[in-house]
Amino acid sequence: xxxxxxxxxxxxxxxxxxxxxxxxxxxxxxxxxxxxxxxxxxxxxxxxxxxxxxxxxxxxxxxxxxxxxxxxxxxxxxxxxxxxxxxxxxxxxxxxxxxxxxxxxxxxx
Amino acid sequence: xxxxxxxxxxxxxxxxxxxxxxxxxxxxxxxxxxxxxxxxxxxxxxxxxxxxxxxxxxxxxxxxxxxxxxxxxxxxxxxxxxxxxxxxxxxxxxxxxxxxxxxxxxxxxxxxxxxxx
Numbered sequence: 312x313x314x315x316x317x318x319x320x321x322x323x324x325x326x327x328x329x330x331x332x333x334x335x336x337x338x339x340x341x342x343x344x345x346x347x348x349x350x351x352x353x354x355x356x357x358x359x360x361x362x363x364x365x366x367x368x369x370x371x372x373x374x375x376x377x378x379x380x381x382x383x384x385x386x387x388x389x390x391x392x393x394x395x396x397x398x399x400x401x402x403x404x405x406x407x408x409x410x411x412x413x414x415x416x417x418x419x420x
Numbered sequence: 421x422x423x424x425x426x427x428x429x430x431x432x433x434x435x436x437x438x439x440x441x442x443x444x445x446x447x448x449x450x451x452x453x454x455x456x457x458x459x460x461x462x463x464x465x466x467x468x469x470x471x472x473x474x475x476x477x478x479x480x481x482x483x484x485x486x487x488x489x490x491x492x493x494x495x496x497x498x499x500x501x502x503x504x505x506x507x508x509x510x511x512x513x514x515x516x517x518x519x520x521x522x523x524x525x526x527x528x529x530x531x532x533x534x535x536x537x
Contacts, residue, residue: 344525353510353529408453408463408465
């Protein structure tokens with residue numbers, strides 16, 4: 312079983328829709344990360360959080376430490392949001408990162 | 421700052437050939453990592469380094485070697501390429517762990533797409 316599980320694996324949305332991607336983890340963490348990977352491209356860090364909520368533009372990330380769960384929300388989705396979104400955690404036992412397998416998002420105009 | 425720079429972007433190797441994937445960062449990060457990404461799988465750690473002169477194995481180190489002679493550079497060496505090493509390779513770096521460690525962002529290179537035939 313992976314230390315980090317994401318759902319859904321694939322997601323297709325119409326432009327303008329509100330999108331939620333979920334992440335659950337099973338290890339103790341010091342931080343959770345949301346990453347974005349465009350097709351054929353590199354990986355970019357969107358958020359790092361250890362409690363509460365963070366917002367950047369149309370993206371919102373939340374984390375519930377007690378439930379070991381995080382969500383990434385995209386408001387007013389746009390085709391340029393189409394990418395793979397990866398959840399990762401930093402373990403609290405060392406500087407190790409564990410990665411989910413990613414959620415592939417396609418936003419249709 | 422350029423961040424994390426990886427070269428080459430693409431490479432095709434024949435079975436048994438060797439090559440070095442280069443990685444350099446200009447953020448003075450002590451922690452550096454090599455990951456491989458296979459279709460449908462999460463990133464898997466190959467090797468990591470907590471500082472110059474110090475390296476350690478990750479989850480999937482077989483068939484690879486690394487060195488860390490400087491803070492900036494962390495090359496990954498494939499000695500005898502095998503088809504199972506066909507993958508996308510990412511180098512990453514993060515800040516030093518501190519006493520009040522609360523995690524630090526990972527900075528990734530743009531990846532190297534390697535095909536072994």
